[in-house]
Amino acid sequence: MKKTFALGGVHPHDHKISAGAAIEDFPVLSRVYISMAQHLGSPSEPVVAKGDRVKVGQLIGKPTGFMSACIHSSVSGTVASIEPVADLAGNKVNTIIIDVEGDEWEPSIDRSQTIVREITATKEEILKRIADCGIVGLGGASFPTHIKLTPPPGKKADYLLINGAECEPYLTSDHRIMLEMPEQILIGARLMMKALDVKKCFFGVEENKPDAIASLRRFSSEYPEIEVVSLKKKYPQGGEKQLIDALIGRRVPAMGLPIDAGAVVQNCGTALAVYEAVQKNKPLFEGIVTITGDCTEQQRNFRLRVGTPFNKMLDAVGGLPEQAVKLISGGPMMGKAVANIEAASVKSTSALLVLTEEQTKRKPQTQCIRCGKCVQVCPMGLEPYLLNKLAKVSRMDELEANRVQDCIECGCCLYTCPAQLPLLDNIRVGKGQVIRILRSRPKK
Amino acid sequence: MRKLLVSPAPHIYSAENTRRIMMDVLIALAPSLLVSIYFFGFSAIQLVVVGALTCVGVEYVIQKYLLKTEVTISDLSAAVTGVLLALNLPPNSPWWLMLIGSIVAIGVAKMTFGGLGQNIFNPALVGRVFLLISFPVLMTDWTIPESWFRAGVDATTGATPLALVKEGLAQGLSVEEILANSLDLSYFQMLFVKTGGSVGEVSAFALLLGFAYLLFRRVIRPHIPVTIFLTIALFSGIFWLIDPNQYMDPLFNILTGGVLIGSIFMATDYVTSPMTARGMVIYGVGIGVITMLIRMFGSYPEGISFAILIMNSVVPLINKYIKPARFAKEVKNG
Numbered sequence: 163m164k165k166t167f168a169l170g171g172v173h174p175h176d177h178k179i180s181a182g183a184a185i186e187d188f189p190v191l192s193r194v195y196i197s198m199a200q201h202l203g204s205p206s207e208p209v210v211a212k213g214d215r216v217k218v219g220q221l222i223g224k225p226t227g228f229m230s231a232c233i234h235s236s237v238s239g240t241v242a243s244i245e246p247v248a249d250l251a252g253n254k255v256n257t258i259i260i261d262v263e264g265d266e267w268e269p270s271i272d273r274s275q276t277i278v279r280e281i282t283a284t285k286e287e288i289l290k291r292i293a294d295c296g297i298v299g300l301g302g303a304s305f306p307t308h309i310k311l312t313p314p315p316g317k318k319a320d321y322l323l324i325n326g327a328e329c330e331p332y333l334t335s336d337h338r339i340m341l342e343m344p345e346q347i348l349i350g351a352r353l354m355m356k357a358l359d360v361k362k363c364f365f366g367v368e369e370n371k372p373d374a375i376a377s378l379r380r381f382s383s384e385y386p387e388i389e390v391v392s393l394k395k396k397y398p399q400g401g402e403k404q405l406i407d408a409l410i411g412r413r414v415p416a417m418g419l420p421i422d423a424g425a426v427v428q429n430c431g432t433a434l435a436v437y438e439a440v441q442k443n444k445p446l447f448e449g450i451v452t453i454t455g456d457c458t459e460q461q462r463n464f465r466l467r468v469g470t471p472f473n474k475m476l477d478a479v480g481g482l483p484e485q486a487v488k489l490i491s492g493g494p495m496m497g498k499a500v501a502n503i504e505a506a507s508v509k510s511t512s513a514l515l516v517l518t519e520e521q522t523k524r525k526p527q528t529q530c531i532r533c534g535k536c537v538q539v540c541p542m543g544l545e546p547y548l549l550n551k552l553a554k555v556s557r558m559d560e561l562e563a564n565r566v567q568d569c570i571e572c573g574c575c576l577y578t579c580p581a582q583l584p585l586l587d588n589i590r591v592g593k594g595q596v597i598r599i600l601r602s603r604p605k606k
Numbered sequence: 607m608r609k610l611l612v613s614p615a616p617h618i619y620s621a622e623n624t625r626r627i628m629m630d631v632l633i634a635l636a637p638s639l640l641v642s643i644y645f646f647g648f649s650a651i652q653l654v655v656v657g658a659l660t661c662v663g664v665e666y667v668i669q670k671y672l673l674k675t676e677v678t679i680s681d682l683s684a685a686v687t688g689v690l691l692a693l694n695l696p697p698n699s700p701w702w703l704m705l706i707g708s709i710v711a712i713g714v715a716k717m718t719f720g721g722l723g724q725n726i727f728n729p730a731l732v733g734r735v736f737l738l739i740s741f742p743v744l745m746t747d748w749t750i751p752e753s754w755f756r757a758g759v760d761a762t763t764g765a766t767p768l769a770l771v772k773e774g775l776a777q778g779l780s781v782e783e784i785l786a787n788s789l790d791l792s793y794f795q796m797l798f799v800k801t802g803g804s805v806g807e808v809s810a811f812a813l814l815l816g817f818a819y820l821l822f823r824r825v826i827r828p829h830i831p832v833t834i835f836l837t838i839a840l841f842s843g844i845f846w847l848i849d850p851n852q853y854m855d856p857l858f859n860i861l862t863g864g865v866l867i868g869s870i871f872m873a874t875d876y877v878t879s880p881m882t883a884r885g886m887v888i889y890g891v892g893i894g895v896i897t898m899l900i901r902m903f904g905s906y907p908e909g910i911s912f913a914i915l916i917m918n919s920v921v922p923l924i925n926k927y928i929k930p931a932r933f934a935k936e937v938k939n940g
Contacts, residue, residue, distance in 0.1 A: 169933055174618060331618070403933065416934035488611040494618040501612045515617075522617050528624050528681065529723040534881040535622070538827070543932040545881065548925075568934055573616030580622040587614055 164369055166394035167404035170541040172574045174397060174495065176370055180334045180454045180461035185342055187465050188451075188478065190265055194237050194469030195247055195506035196222065198256040201298040202305045203229030208258055214241045219268035219445050222258055225293075231306045232296035236447035236467035238266040250472070250491055250498060250505040257506075260469070271444045277345055278441035281353060288357045288440055295439035296446050296509070301325055301400065301429035302492060304510040307436065310428070311357045313421050319358045320424035323409050324351050324433055326367040326374065327393060327400035330493025333513045335450040336430050338463045340367065340374035343434060345381045350433030351388055353440050358426055363388045364409040365430070368395045397495060398572040402427045404541055416568050417600075431512070446509050451475070455516030457483040469506045475514050476503075488522045490515040495573050528581040536575040536585060542568045546575035546585045553592030558599060566593045567600060624722075627876075628682035630825045634816035635689055635871065641809040646697040650805050653692040656701045660708035661688030668717045683722050687711050690730040690871055693806025694864070694911075695737070696747055703744055707733035727918045728878045731911050738911070768863040768907040771854055780851040806867050813866040820870070829886035830879060830893075831869040835860055837894025845902070853902075863908035865897065872911075878918045885921075885928040892917045 199205040206223030210216060216235040223233030239262040246254035267273060283291065293308035313319055324347075328336040340347060351363050365382070367375050369392050378390045391409055398404055403414045405427055412423040420427050428436075431450065438444040447468050454461040459480025466475070472489065476482050482489075482503075489500035492513055500514075507514075536546035544565055552561045569589055576586040642650040665684040669677045679685075691707050711733030719725040738745045746769070774784035807813065820826045839856035846853045859865070873879060873893055880889050893913045900909030 169931065172620070174620070407933075413933060413935050416932075416937040418934075418938035422938055482608065488613075488617060490617055495616045497615060497617065499612040499614075499617065500610060503608075503610065517617060519611075522611065524613070524619065525623070528678070529721065531624055531627070531683075531723050531876045532881060533627070533876040537881050537930050538883075540930070541933065543930045543934075545930060547881065564929075565932065565934075568932070571615075577616045577618065578620050578622060580624050580627055582619065582623070586616070590614065 164392060164394040165366075165408050166396050166399065167407040167541060169543050170539045170574060171396040171398065171404075172539050172577055173395070174331050174577065176395070177331045177456065178334050178337070178370070179332070179456070180452050180463055181337055181371075183334070183338075183462045185338050185450055185463045185465055188467065188470065188475075190237055190262055190467060191470060191474055192262050193242070194260050194262065194467060195471065196233060196236065196258045196260065196469040197247070197249060197506065197508055198223050198233060198258070199249075200233060200304060200468070200508040200510070201231040202303055203227070203231070205256060206230060206233045208244050208256070210241050210244075210258065212241050212243055215239070216241060216260060217266050217268050219271050219447060221445075229306060229309065231298050232294060232445070234296055234445035234447045235260060236469050237262045239263040248502045248505060250500045250502055252501045272442040277349070279345075279349060281349070281356060281441075283353070283356075283440055285357050285359065288353050288436075291440045291443075292357070292436055295435075295444065297432065297435045297439055298446070298509055299429060300431035300435065300449065300510050300512065301427075302496065302510060302512070304508075307428070307432055310426060311354060313358070313426070317421045318424070319360050319421060319426045320362070321410055321426075322351065322355050322358055322360050322363040323405055323420075323425050323427045324363060324365040324430050325400050325402075325405055325427055326365060326371075326378075326430040327405060328371070329368060329395070329397045329399040330495050330497070330513075331397075332454050332515050333452050333493050334454070335452045335463055335512050337371050337374050339434055339450055340371070340430055341377050344374075344377045346437045347430050347433045348378065348381050348385060348388060349441065350435070350437035351428075352385060353436050354426075354428060354433065355387065360426075361387060365390045366393050366399070366405055366409050367391070368393050368399055370395045398541055398570070398574070401541065401570050401572055403570065416565065449507075449509060449511065451507065451511055452513040452515075453479045454513065455479075455483070455486065455518075456521070457485050457518050458516050459483070466507060466511070468509055468511075471504050471506045472500055472514055473503045475507065476516070483516060483518075485518045486516045487519045488517045490517065494522075495577065496571070524584075525582045527583055530581050530583060533580060535578045535580065539574040539578045541572060541574060542570055544569060546589060547583075549589045549592060550583060550585045553588040556592070556595070558592075558596055561592045561596050562600070566596050569593050624681045624683065627825055628686050630820065630823045631686050631871070632682065632689060634819045634825070635693065635806070637812035637815045638693060638806045638809065638867070639689070641812045642693070642697070642805045645808050646805060649698050650692075652701055653695060653697075653699060653704050653805060654689055656704045657688035657692035657708050658685045659688070660705050661685065661691070661712045664709055664712040665717065665721075668713065669721070673717075678722065681722065684712055684716075687716070687729045687733075690806075691733045693867065694730065694734045694804045694872075696745060697805050698747070699744060703737060703741060706740075707737045710736045723877055725877055726922070727915055728872055728875045731872055731915055731918075735911050735915060768901065772901075772907045775852065781854060782851060803862070803864060804867070807864055810861050810866055813870055817866075817870045820874075826870075826874040827883065827886065829883055830873050830890045833887050833890025834865065834869040834873060834894045834897075837891045838865060838898055841895060841898040859898070859901070863901070864910050868910040868914055869893070873914050873917075878921060880921055880924045880928065882925075882928055882930040884930065885924040888924055888928060889917050889921065892920065 247257035490497040715729040715732035896913035
């Protein structure tokens with residue numbers, strides 16, 4: 163029996179059309195838009211001014227406060243302007259706009275192909291490099307990595323878990339890096355183990371990527387402390403709590419963090435970024451992005467500079483197809499719909515997905531037939547039908563008693579519902595309100 | 607610039623819908639339906655057609671002219687109720703009996719509560735029990751299944767196996783003597799060929815085929831039928847071990863008296879059964895226990911219809927208090 167998480171889950175068709183496409187360098191455009199709010203926490207503050215010349219990898223935004231991150235230029239050129247620019251949802255975010263001239267990298271960055279295997283940095287140096295290079299979680303939440311690798315006082319991690327599940331349909335960027343850069347990822351994992359001072363690392367990959375598993379295992383045999391685990395294909399395997407359950411059989415307590423179960427989870431893309439930061443001195447200014455869709459002319463994987471507008475990304479796969487109605491940054495289950503096609507990519511952009519009306523149009527709602535399928539698929543063991551009903555009438559006390567705050571917003575309930583009820587839409591609203599109430603309560 | 611659709615995640619949806627689920631239930635009922643057409647011929651066809659048409663018609667009329675709401679007959683739920691009710695009547699029941707049952711099932715048990723998803727009791731069972739109480743003679747007039755090619759119009763009638771045994775026991779006969787008097791009660795006979803009873807339960811094999819289809823299509827989960835079977839087996843098994851001459855064995859109790867059709871198709875009705883796996887187990891045990899209590903100590907020989915209806919009434923309570931297994935085993939303090 164292959165390992166997987168215990169409760170719920172769904173099996174959407176995986177549509178990994180771009181899995182066979184090797185990573186290509188995306189051409190550097192004439193202008194990039196680098197947002198100062200690319201991470202969870204407070205936005206960064208620009209340290210350059212209009213007219214300044216910058217190099218690739220130069221620090222252009224510094225962190226403001228504890229939960230924040232450094233931001234580096236992804237191109238060389240001149241700062242054209244620093245102004246609020248609409249992000250993918252249309253919200254104005256402070257952005258550094260750079261006109262590109264040439265491609266001149268910071269000389270401190272090691273651009274050679276040699277793999278640096280030896281780990282010489284100390285724990286403190288590793289954490290500092292990660293923070294200085296602006297590494298954030300690339301699994302979606304963009305949580306600053308150096309903070310995640312520094313457990314709060316009194317908490318100790320027993321395991322580092324690397325997330326290579328890539329359970330979202332369509333996405334293949336993690337698949338490609340595990341296939342093409344397995345050794346670098348494993349070294350990144352070892353660096354994080356050293357930073358966390360843990361002795362064991364589990365690397366979870368879903369079984370639908372046998373080539374990636376084989377390629378990782380070819381190198382992991384040298385590192386007995388890292389175990390590559392083939393996981394059963396089930397969404398949302400890549401959810402932090404689900405991955406911890408699948409790999410080490412521990413359950414994160416309600417309202418708790420992975421560290422409360424003795425685990426730290428990092429995405430495999432983050433591991434690669436950590437390798438590049440510590441061993442190659444390369445800040446996080448580019449990432450691997452899948453540009454795909456059943457209706458696009460091509461489906462490809464690119465190494466893309468941060469700040470590339472979505473419409474320019476689409477040009478690389480043949481432009482926006484006639485029948486496309488929805489653009490998604492990320493996967494179809496948890497990604498964000500793009501409202502502003504001129505918005506630019508950020509550090510954690512993993513995919514740009516194009517869907518047709520037939521694929522994404524919600525069908526008319528019908529009556530709830532109380533089939534219980536939403537309860538069956540909920541990976542958190544909640545009752546979405548009930549939470550939906552309670553959220554619609556704002557019954558906060560009952561929502562809390564029925565644990566709406568545990569919802570991970572994976573979308574399994576809405577995906578499954580035979581009556582096409584907007585379960586998660588309503589639950590998300592209820593959850594937000596309940597969490598606000600919980601936070602406002604005095605702590606014991 | 608083109609207008610893009612913007613909505614919250616998820617952006618893709620499964621192909622499941624109510625109509626497809628109801629269609630699957632009808633497909634699962636098809637083997638039983640074909641067997642009953644083989645045995646009862648036109649009578650079975652007539653019951654099913656009258657049942658389905660009346661149920662759909664009543665729902666249409668109520669939604670269109672009484673409630674003036676959207677008509678939802680195309681979800682096929684009314685058709686399922688009609689077919690299920692037909693399969694739960696004695697063969698050779700008059701068409702008007704079916705008509706009355708269907709009107710009660712949809713008009714009273716379903717629409718008065720607000721239609722699909724709102725009713726507390728299984729509509730088909732309410733229809734059946736209404737008929738059982740109102741027309742006791744007609745509803746226990748069982749035609750002995752015999753291929754209608756051979757039997758023609760002069761079908762013979764008799765009691766169901768359970769009624770046969772109950773009568774025999776009341777007359778002071780032992781189980782062995784009762785079985786000796788009746789060749790129809792061998793397990794092979796009951797499993798593959800015919801069991802005396804309602805239209806739909808002639809062949810246990812056909813019902814189990816439907817069960818397998820529903821499980822395969824993931825329309826239902828096994829919890830409810832399996833717990834009913836196990837509870838009945840355990841309950842009757844204890845008595846059978848104590849005195850095999852006064853009590854029938856567990857397999858006999860499961861194969862007769864509508865336990866199969868009731869557990870597979872009636873007790874698993876989404877609307878009137880619990881939402882969680884734990885709740886389903888409690889519900890199944892309840893149905894099994896009540897069925898056996900009625901069989902052993904009540905006046906009806908079968909009992910599962912009443913057992914399901916009684917447990918239907920407990921479902922809201924089960925849903926309120928029986929929560930699914932939560933992911934988080936503990937809650938973090940502070």
